Amino acid sequence: MGEVLxxxxxxxxxxxxxxxxxxxxxxxxxxxxxxxxxxxxxxxxFSKEHLRTLEIIFEHFGRLLSTTLPxxxxxxxxxxxxxxxxxxxxxxxxxxxxxxxLGVVNFSPLKGNIVMELDSNLGFAIVDxxxxxxxxxxxxxxxxxxxxxxxxxxVYNIWIDLLREPWKNVVAIEPRLEKIETNSQxxxxxxxxxxxxxxxxxxxxxxVEGLMNVCxxxxxxxxxMDKLNTKYWFSxxxxxxxxxxxxAIESIISKAQIPVKAVLGKSSIAVSDFVNLQPGxxxxxxxxxxxxxxxxxxxxxxxxxxxxxxxxxxxxRLTSIIREE
Numbered sequence: 273m274g275e276v277l278x279x280x281x282x283x284x285x286x287x288x289x290x291x292x293x294x295x296x297x298x299x300x301x302x303x304x305x306x307x308x309x310x311x312x313x314x315x316x317x318f319s320k321e322h323l324r325t326l327e328i329i330f331e332h333f334g335r336l337l338s339t340t341l342p343x344x345x346x347x348x349x350x351x352x353x354x355x356x357x358x359x360x361x362x363x364x365x366x367x368x369x370x371x372x373x374l375g376v377v378n379f380s381p382l383k384g385n386i387v388m389e390l391d392s393n394l395g396f397a398i399v400d401x402x403x404x405x406x407x408x409x410x411x412x413x414x415x416x417x418x419x420x421x422x423x424x425x426x427v428y429n430i431w432i433d434l435l436r437e438p439w440k441n442v443v444a445i446e447p448r449l450e451k452i453e454t455n456s457q458x459x460x461x462x463x464x465x466x467x468x469x470x471x472x473x474x475x476x477x478x479x480v481e482g483l484m485n486v487c488x489x490x491x492x493x494x495x496x497m498d499k500l501n502t503k504y505w506f507s508x509x510x511x512x513x514x515x516x517x518x519x520a521i522e523s524i525i526s527k528a529q530i531p532v533k534a535v536l537g538k539s540s541i542a543v544s545d546f547v548n549l550q551p552g553x554x555x556x557x558x559x560x561x562x563x564x565x566x567x568x569x570x571x572x573x574x575x576x577x578x579x580x581x582x583x584x585x586x587x588x589r590l591t592s593i594i595r596e597e
Contacts, residue, residue: 317358317467317490318358318467318469318490321500321501322469322497322500322501323356323357323358323469324356325500325501326356326469326471326488326500327353327356327471329438329439329442330353330438330471330473330486331353332437332438333434333435333438333473334351334352334353334473335351336434336437336438337349337351337431337434337475338350338351340430340434341430341477344402344427344430345398345401345402345407345477346401347401347407347477347478348477348478349475349476349477350474350475350476351473351474351475351476352473352474353471353472353473353474354472354473354474354483355472356469356470356471356472357469357470358467358468358469358470359467359468359470360464360465360466360467360468361462361463361464361465361466361467361468361487361489362464362465364468364470364485364487365456365460365464368389368456369392369456370454370455370456371392371413371414371415371416371454371455372389372392372453372454372455372456373389373390373391373392373395373416373424373452373454374387374388374389374452374453374454374456375387375388375389375390375428375432375449375451375452376449376450376451376452376453376461377432377435377447377448377449377450378447378448378449378450379445379447379492380445380446380447380448381443381444381445381446382443382445382492382493382495382496383491383492383495384461384462384489384491384492385450385461385489385492386486386487386488386489386492387461387485387486387487388428388431388432388484388485388486388487389484389485389486389487390424390482390484391482391483391484392413392416393409393410393413393480393482394409394475394477394480394481394482394483394484395416395420395424395482396409396410396420397409397477397478397480397482398423398424398427398477399420399423399424401477401478402423402427403423407477407478407479407480408480409480415454416454421452421454424452425449425452428449428452429449432447432448432449433447435447442496442499442500443495443496443499461489462489462491466489466490466491467489467490468487468488468489468490469487469488469490469493470485470486470487470488471485471486471488472484472485472486473485473486530569530570531569531570532567532568532569533567533568534565534566534567534568534577534579534588535565535566535567535568536557536559536565536579537557537558537559537563537565538557538558539555539556539557539558541555564576564577564578564591565577565578565579565588567588567590573594574593574594575590575592575593575594576590576591576592576594577589577590577591578591
C-alpha cells in the first residue's frame with residue numbers, strides 16, 4: 273500500500289501543480305515492464321551456470337589429456353578450454369567441413385550419444401606423429417585412409433576413457449566409441465532443432481594447433497541437469513585424504529621400471545690401444561678380483577655387492593646399502 277497523504281499535503285500538491293512547479297510526468301514513477309522475446313525455435317535449455325559447470329568438467333579432462341597424450345605422441349601437448357555455448361544442432365552440423373573427424377560416443381548410462389569433432393589438420397598431425405614422423409599436417413587436405421582412421425580410432429579410445437574421472441561427480445559414465453565419421457552428412461544423431469551445448473577445446477601438439485568441439489545434446493544430459501551447477505559440484509567433491517594420496521603415488525612408483533647396473537671397475541687406455549683391441553686382450557681395471565662392486569640405480573650409486581653367479585648367469589650379492597641424501 274502506498275503512503276497516505278494528509279489533507280494539508282494534498283492541498284500543497286494541488287497548489288504546486290496549478291502553478292506549474294511540478295510536472296505530472298515527472299511524478300509518474302510507473303515504468304513500462306520490459307518484455308523479453310522468447311525464441312521457440314531455440315529454447316534456453318542451458319543456463320550460464322550449466323555451461324560453466326561443463327567448462328569445469330572439460331578443464332579437468334584437458335589436464336588429463338595434456339598428461340596422457342605425450343606418452344603416445346612423444347611431444348608436448350597443451351590443452352585449453354576456449355569457450356562454451358548453447359546452439360541448435362543444425363547450426364553445429366552446417367558449420368562442419370569435409371573431410372571432418374566426428375567421433376560418435378555412447379554416453380551410457382545416459383541416453384543418446386555425444387559428438388567429439390576434431391580438426392582434420394590436427395588429425396593428420398597426430399597420425400604422422402604416431403607413425404614416427406615429425407607431426408606435421410598435410411599441405412593439401414584429402415580424405416583419410418582406412419589405416420589413418422584406425423590410428424585415429426585408437427587415439428579417440430584413449431580420450432574417451434579419460435572422460436570417466438571428470439564426470440564422476442555428476443554421474444558414473446561408461447563411454448564407448450561407436451563409430452568415426454568423416455562426412456558431416458552421416459552424423460545426424462539427433463533432430464536438427466535439438467539444443468546442444470558445445471565445448472570448444474584448443475589442442476596444441478608440438479607446433480601444430482587445432483580445435484576439438486564436444487557436442488552435448490540436451491536430451492542426453494537432461495536426467496542430470498540438476499547436478500550441472502557449481503553449488504552441487506563443489507558440495508559433492510570429496511576431500512582427498514593425504515594418506516591415501518601418498519599410498520597411491522607409492523603404488524605407482526613401485527611399478528616403475530628403472531635400470532640397475534653393476535660396475536666391475538674402471539680403466540683408462542689410449543685411443544690407439546682402444547682401436548686395436550682384439551678378442552682375448554686383457555684390460556686391467558682399478559679393482560681386485562675380490563673387491564666389492566658399485567651398484568648403480570639409474571645414475572645414483574646405491575649399493576655395494578660381491579660378484580658371483582646364479583643359475584648359470586652372472587649375478588651380484590648385495591653387501592651394504594649406501595644411504596645418502
